[in-house]
Amino acid sequence: MIRTIILAGFCFFAAPAWAQLESLPRFEGLEKQFQMEEQRQADQLETTRQREMMSSSLHGSGVSEAERALRGLDYARAKDELLLKAEQDRARVQRERDLADAALLNARVPKTSTSVVTEPNAYLLPPAPQGQYYARVGGRFVLVDATSELVTSLVPVQPTESTADVPLGPRPLPDMDLPVRRVSATSALVIRDLGAFSLQAPPQGQYYARVDGKIVLVDATTELPVKVVRAG
Numbered sequence: 001m002i003r004t005i006i007l008a009g010f011c012f013f014a015a016p017a018w019a020q021l022e023s024l025p026r027f028e029g030l031e032k033q034f035q036m037e038e039q040r041q042a043d044q045l046e047t048t049r050q051r052e053m054m055s056s057s058l059h060g061s062g063v064s065e066a067e068r069a070l071r072g073l074d075y076a077r078a079k080d081e082l083l084l085k086a087e088q089d090r091a092r093v094q095r096e097r098d099l100a101d102a103a104l105l106n107a108r109v110p111k112t113s114t115s116v117v118t119e120p121n122a123y124l125l126p127p128a129p130q131g132q133y134y135a136r137v138g139g140r141f142v143l144v145d146a147t148s149e150l151v152t153s154l155v156p157v158q159p160t161e162s163t164a165d166v167p168l169g170p171r172p173l174p175d176m177d178l179p180v181r182r183v184s185a186t187s188a189l190v191i192r193d194l195g196a197f198s199l200q201a202p203p204q205g206q207y208y209a210r211v212d213g214k215i216v217l218v219d220a221t222t223e224l225p226v227k228v229v230r231a232g
Contacts, residue, residue, distance in 0.1 A: 038086045042079060046213055049075040053210075057188035069196030072210070076231075100138055107151045109135045109144045117141070125155070179211040182223040191215065199229070 052071060056063035109115055117123060117134035125141065128134050132143045132152065141155035183189050191197055191208040197215065202208055206217045206226065216225040 034089075038082070041082055045075065045079055045082065054188070065193045066196060069193055073196075101140065101154060104137055104140065104142055104151050104154060107137065108149050109137060109142070109151060110149050111146070116144075178225045178228060179214065179216065181211065181225075183209045183211060183216075183218045183225065184223050185220060190218075 049072070052075075053068060055061060056068050056071070111133070113135065115135045115137050117125070117136055120126070120128060120134050123134075123141070125134055128143065131146050133146055134155070135142050135144050135151070137151070140157075142151045143153045143155060144150065145152050185207060187209065189209045189211055191199065191210060194201065194208065197208070199208055199215070202217060205220050207220060208229070209216055209218050209225070211225060214231055215229040217227040217229060218224065219226050
């Protein structure tokens with residue numbers, strides 16, 4: 001009985017050291033879920049902004065153009081803060097991963113570890129150099145020296161490799177394509193208070209409008225956007 005308790009206590013206290021060696025794989029698709037959540041929050045904010053802008057532009061709403069412009073600036077500021085926080089979070093995670101990759105060098109991976117890749121062909125990896133073997137630690141393929149059992153180098157991520165647990169990289173730039181829709185000169189989307197948006201006088205035969213989160217120049221004849229001025 002006493003021997004059983006001693007063995008159980010030894011396994012309990014030895015578990016953390018073993019867990020550091022046999023690190024669990026990262027949750028597949030976690031970064032994609034984060035990006036989807038960021039996009040959902042941005043879309044929800046834009047939907048709320050458009051709904052408020054449309055309701056405040058109705059006749060008898062009691063909201064002046066200046067008040068609408070200020071609310072628009074508030075929404076733009078909230079969107080910028082949302083994107084900035086998301087970018088800071090990604091930069092923080094990337095720094096942590098860079099440190100984790102640096103810590104992989106000289107980490108010990110025994111031949112008996114479950115992290116060892118016994119079939120490199122299954123991952124489209126070339127044969128390991130003589131005296132070395134592959135392992136997958138922290139979502140990265142590494143080369144391990146067979147004598148010292150220490151990680152000697154990280155294998156670059158290959159195009160054919162599953163990147164479910166590899167950083168996705170930077171988000172794409174905001175879409176600045178021209179909106180494809182007509183904006184008449186009497187539309188509520190037309191910007192009439194240029195000073196509220198720090199805009200200069202538009203070229204002759206054109207006017208400003210806010211369409212799909214962008215400030216655009218609209219041709220007065222065709223009523224079609226011809227240039228994106230900036231996000232807004």
